[in-house]
Amino acid sequence: MTHKFDFLVIGSGIAGMSFALKAADKGRVAILCKTTLEEANTFYAQGGIASVTAPFDDFEKHIKDTLIAGDGICDQEVVEKVVKEAPAQIEELINWGVDFDKDDKGNFDLHKEGGHSEFRILHHKDTTGAEIQKSLIQSIKNHPNIKVFDHHFAIEILTQHHLGETITKHTENIECYGAYVLSERTRNIHTFLSKVTLIATGGIGSSYQTTTNPLVATGDGIAMVYRAKGLVKDMEFIQFHPTALYNPKERPSFLITEAMRGYGAILKTMNGKEFMQKYDERKSLAPRDIVARAIDTEMKNRGDDYVYLDVTHKDPEETKKHFPNIYEKCLSEGIDITKDYIPVAPAAHYLCGGIAVDLNAHTSINRLYACGECACTGLHGANRLASNSLIEAVVYADSAAKHAKATVNNYNFNERIPAWNDEGTSLPEEMVLITQSVKEVGAIMSNYVGIVRSNLRLKRAFDRLEILYQETENLFQRSIVSRDICELRNIINVGYLVIKQAMERKESRGLHYTIDYPEKNHLR
Ligand code: FAD
Numbered sequence: 001m002t003h004k005f006d007f008l009v010i011g012s013g014i015a016g017m018s019f020a021l022k023a024a025d026k027g028r029v030a031i032l033c034k035t036t037l038e039e040a041n042t043f044y045a046q047g048g049i050a051s052v053t054a055p056f057d058d059f060e061k062h063i064k065d066t067l068i069a070g071d072g073i074c075d076q077e078v079v080e081k082v083v084k085e086a087p088a089q090i091e092e093l094i095n096w097g098v099d100f101d102k103d104d105k106g107n108f109d110l111h112k113e114g115g116h117s118e119f120r121i122l123h124h125k126d127t128t129g130a131e132i133q134k135s136l137i138q139s140i141k142n143h144p145n146i147k148v149f150d151h152h153f154a155i156e157i158l159t160q161h162h163l164g165e166t167i168t169k170h171t172e173n174i175e176c177y178g179a180y181v182l183s184e185r186t187r188n189i190h191t192f193l194s195k196v197t198l199i200a201t202g203g204i205g206s207s208y209q210t211t212t213n214p215l216v217a218t219g220d221g222i223a224m225v226y227r228a229k230g231l232v233k234d235m236e237f238i239q240f241h242p243t244a245l246y247n248p249k250e251r252p253s254f255l256i257t258e259a260m261r262g263y264g265a266i267l268k269t270m271n272g273k274e275f276m277q278k279y280d281e282r283k284s285l286a287p288r289d290i291v292a293r294a295i296d297t298e299m300k301n302r303g304d305d306y307v308y309l310d311v312t313h314k315d316p317e318e319t320k321k322h323f324p325n326i327y328e329k330c331l332s333e334g335i336d337i338t339k340d341y342i343p344v345a346p347a348a349h350y351l352c353g354g355i356a357v358d359l360n361a362h363t364s365i366n367r368l369y370a371c372g373e374c375a376c377t378g379l380h381g382a383n384r385l386a387s388n389s390l391i392e393a394v395v396y397a398d399s400a401a402k403h404a405k406a407t408v409n410n411y412n413f414n415e416r417i418p419a420w421n422d423e424g425t426s427l428p429e430e431m432v433l434i435t436q437s438v439k440e441v442g443a444i445m446s447n448y449v450g451i452v453r454s455n456l457r458l459k460r461a462f463d464r465l466e467i468l469y470q471e472t473e474n475l476f477q478r479s480i481v482s483r484d485i486c487e488l489r490n491i492i493n494v495g496y497l498v499i500k501q502a503m504e505r506k507e508s509r510g511l512h513y514t515i516d517y518p519e520k521n522h523l524r
């Protein structure tokens with residue numbers, strides 16, 4: 001079956017939905033998500049969304065904090081754009097129904113997180129993402145020009161390759177005509193033709209064994225663009241959140257928001273001793289790369305599986321009021337955070353790199369945009385400042401919508417795209433061929449491409465992944481397409497990109513730390 005939409009949006013997080021709402025006054029929009037509309041990284045965001053809104057704060061401070069966290073390689077123009085456009089986008093979110101907490105005087109109740117010099121994080125209790133996600137879902141469901149396709153999995157973006165042309169490397173002429181999409185309900189593969197396509201498929205956390213990301217975060221959009229010979233960059237900068245609740249039986253790991261450290265919680269080793277003063281004068285509120293590496297060092301030196309986060313010295317009622325979700329979750333695990341220390345360990349959390357885009361969120365492929373976590377705008381550089389990703393997503397969705405609306409009528413649907421061809425394929429003999437490989441990718445990434453890297457570990461990861469790549473491509477060619485095999489293929493592709501780009505960076509910077517090049521390269 002063929003569908004035709006002016007705008008095809010792949011992904012229903014904050015990036016995809018806010019773009020859809022803005023594009024829909026210019027044409028018909030299809031929005032796809034691979035499971036339910038809710039299941040996205042956005043839904044799980046806790047701490048909040050950074051924007052200058054208070055009189056004591058100003059753009060220069062937010063810009064400076066972002067640049068410092070990014071460790072010298074943020075794109076200054078992008079940082080200024082995001083910080084300055086942020087307040088208007090906060091207004092848009094409020095207009096769509098998002099309710100940010102306010103204090104008794106009616107001002108925003110602002111939180112502070114690592115690397116921020118001011119209290120500037122707007123939030124809805126400790127469930128900001130869920131509040132945003134629910135409000136946007138309500139708005140898109142009410143919009144007559146937006147059609148939702150849930151449980152629809154995008155397999156590949158359509159380019160000249162699907163018209164029989166051989167594209168072996170990136171060129172300026174590649175065009176995107178839409179996507180092949182698997183309907184999980186009917187098992188049919190549909191052709192979605194579009195004038196303009198937006199990729200908003202989120203992060204890659206699920207390529208790691210331990211992650212805060214929901215299982216849908218398999219880097220599909222990045223892998224699709226890479227296979228279509230689009231440009232992908234800065235993949236070595238994987239942010240590990242310092243404080244995921246330690247529970248080896250749970251995947252994904254439950255996050256203990258950094259806002260809790262902003263509120264006064266203190267990191268301690270298993271013997272109850274503070275340690276962050278050894279690593280940074282900002283102690284528990286140093287930027288994430290520093291805190292995650294410090295925890296990793298302490299755990300390795302002591303042979304411990306976790307450290308503690310201590311919030312027991314704070315007023316119990318205040319703690320429950322600010323962090324009701326975390327309080328309940330920990331209580332369900334037998335931890336009363338007002339009395340007990342919380343066991344925490346770092347987990348893969350956020351991808352700073354991704355699909356290379358310009359200031360309009362346009363990719364290196366014509367008619368194709370990307371925004372949100374799958375995109376690399378240059379805002380984060382080598383390390384993202386806390387709570388800067390939701391705001392980046394909504395600012396760039398706005399830029400993408402403006403640009404796409406101005407150009408959409410220059411394009412026609414490409415009716416020459418053939419239907420998906422599954423000739424010669426059959427069901428894979430055994431699911432274990434896929435499920436075991438997924439586990440192996442997770443183990444390779446977590447063990448060899450983690451917080452601290454080395455040439456030897458990266459080479460080992462590369463060689464192991466190469467074997468899985470060959471096996472999986474072989475299986476893919478002869479299998480009836482399923483979401484499972486596509487996701488496996490995608491985590492292998494993004495894993496390869498992370499390793500390759502990490503091998504190319506012969507220095508330690510921000511989130512990329514290697515024992516073979518421990519210094520920053522000042523010749524850049
Ligand atoms: P997502 O919200 O991840 O949405 C991705 C969408 O793409 C989903 O709908 C998914 O179904 C769809 N999709 C993916 N692949 C396909 C496919 N092949 N076919 C069809 N659909 C597909 N950031 C902050 O700024 N502040 C915070 O407080 C914060 N807290 C966080 C807490 C947690 C636990 C996590 C995991 C992240 C947090 N982040 C936070 C990061 C932030 O939430 C994400 O970067 C952001 O929500 C990403 O939004 P997105 O729209 O790009 O992608």
Ligand code: SIN
Pocket residue numbers: 045046047048256257258259350385386387388389
């Ligand atoms: C958190 O709440 O600690 C996560 C914030 C973020 O990832 O920006």
